[in-house]
Amino acid sequence: MAARLPVYNRPLIILITKKADDAAPALLLTDAFVFSHTTNMNDLAQELNDVLEATVAGRLLSDLGRRIYFPKGIIAQSAEAKKNARLANATIGMAYQNDALVVLSALRKSVPALNPEEIAAYAPTAGLEKTRLLWKDLLAEKNTTLDPNRISLPVLVPGLTAGISYSADLFFDQHSTIFISEPCWDNYDLIFGERRGSTLVKVPFFEDGRGLNLDSIEEALKKMAQTGQVRLLLNFPSNPSGYTPTRAEAERLIAVLKTIAEGGADVLVLCDDSYFGLFYEPESIHESLFSRLSGLHERILAVKIDGPTKEHFAWGLRIGFVTFGSLSLEQHHYDALLKKLMGIIRSSVSCANTPAQSLLPDILTDPRTAIEKAQYFETLKARYQFIKGFIDSNPPHPRLKALPFNSGYFMTFRCVGISAELLRQELLNRHGVGTIAFGSEYLRIAFSSVEKEHLESLYRLIYKTAAAL
Ligand SMILES: Cc1ncc(COP(=O)(O)O)c(C=O)c1O
Known part of the structure; x- marks a missing residue:
């Protein structure tokens, strides 16, 4: 019996039952049950890892980031069938009648601007393409130094918290350290510390009344660079301080990160742009740092997390976007990275709310x-x-x-x-x-x-x- 047990690649919980007469346990743990911790990497995960292997993204992936993949299962097969099934499409678990999606009248009545598909059908794992393309166009409009040809298509997620947490899944585990501002949004502790088991290095970012504490920031970043990898999160405008760097401060920060990358360390920068656009002073930067960082150096991977939550005063809509950008990544790398992110989404929430993402293009383009x-x-x-x-x-x-x-x-x-x-x-x-x-x-x-x-x-x-x- 022991010989037939599978080889597990994760810690195994074994329930040892006792026989009714309280004799020996039904399953004894002996040397014969030393379960191997060897990783049986899924072939699809391995394929994606092979694509990303020589890139900054591949080097920065977490343990989960390396294992995750987007299965060729129900979602992929039904997407294929949607294009090619001419006679009948018996793939997806939704109900159709008279060639139309079944939808309750009460639900339809409550969102009159949308058709049944836009209300009740499952959205694709990475979000509705129309909404993602529009968000990308708007990114380029709002960030004039951003090269839209160098970045990925944004992936739609259920809010910025989800975007940050999914990015953390991809790039953080118990071996990682994240450089973060002090003070910072308290949810970062839960996401990076408690969920992902990473170490948070909190660096005092602000001086009384003046701007960024750049000397301390530079010193801490350079110290971290000695490990060969730097993972940091930048949140501007900041919660809780309400600060956005001046142009000069932004230039220095960018220069420090470039120097670190030139010195041979891989750099992951998560840009939490929740409050984007609410800039009240002319001397602060009015663009996301992602614009510059996404095209700065081959060893820098920038991840932009943004959405309409605060920017468009739509807190409960629960839509966010995750966009990747690096000088070293080509389209096939982005495809692989997006598949990894889709694996994270598929295995947690499966997809985001359809009505919200159907409504967003009209909301954004309404005069x-x-x-x-x-x-x-x-x-x-x-x-x-x-x-x-x-x-x-x-x-x-x-x-x-x-x-x-x-x-x-x-x-x-x-x-x-x-x-x-x-x-x-x-x-x-x-x-x-x-x-x-x-x-x-x-x-x-x-x-x-x-x-x-x-x-x-x-x-x-x-x-x-x-x-x-
Ligand atoms: C800095 C920061 N990031 C992310 C979020 C989360 O936004 P969402 O409500 O879209 O999950 C918030 C919300 O308060 C925030 O202050």
Whole structure:
């Protein structure tokens, strides 16, 4: 019996049952059951690995990234049948009647702009092509230095969180380290630390009132480069600080990464562009760093994670995009990398919500969208300017130092000599004001959700409460 047991490539959980008479266990673990940890790489995964082998993407893949593949199973076979099955298509698990997809009237009525397929059919694993192509066109429009011929087609995923998590699946495991800003969005801890088991190296990114702490950033990156691989995440406009680098800062950051790549280290840069477009000052860069990084050096792989969540004020639509770019990658490399990402999607959510991705092209191209987006932008910018004015026109607060901010939804105070969590509790429990504490040091204020006329009293209250602690 032992000889017939399969060779497992993952840790095996063995249930040892006892016989009713409490005699010897039904299955004994003896030396005969030493299960091999040798990896039986699937042939399709191996094919993709072979394509990527000599590239920066291949070298940066995680353990899961190497094992994953897009099966030639139900999805691939039914896509083939969709093109060639002339007599009957008996492939996919959806219901058809009179040559049309079955759909409930109540569902159809609730989304009148869409036909049954656009509402209820499964979307392709990587998303509707029309929506992906439009997003790519818009990327090139919004980022004038981006060469759209050098990047992959964006893959549609259910929100930016999913995009970050899937990228983490591909490139991070318990052997990886991620370089990340301090402070940063708290979900990165869960995604990279808890889910993927990677080590987070958090580098203080901001100086009080001024811009990026580039000396520390450069030193930490160069130290990491000595391991031969650098994986970093850049989130601009940043959550929680609300900062986007100036053009000069961006140039220096790009130069540091180029030097590291020239020195022989592979570099993965995840660009979390959630708050793209909300730039309130002329001196900050108004493009994603992905534009430059995706064509900078053969050892640099840039991954852009973006979507309409914050950018188009469509938080619950649950659409995000993942786009790859590297000087060293050709179309067949992108095809292989996209298949790996599709394997990650297929094995987790299978595909994203169809109505949302069917609606997106119309939302993006509707002439009202640009006008309303400009109005919302002005609303947020006016709040930003008010807060800047408040901080500049008041004497420096002894307990609260604003981190540099010039973009996005937020600004953050560094708390000096007091606990941010205590301040948060005081504001909430005594005054009914909600804010977010990031650890014990940082208090984030989402001015995106506070009317301008309430900002003066809000900031006076925060100043007063912090001073009294
Ligand atoms: C920096 C950052 N990245 C990603 C996300 C996630 O966006 P989504 O809601 O599309 O998953 C957020 C949301 O708050 C965010 O602040």
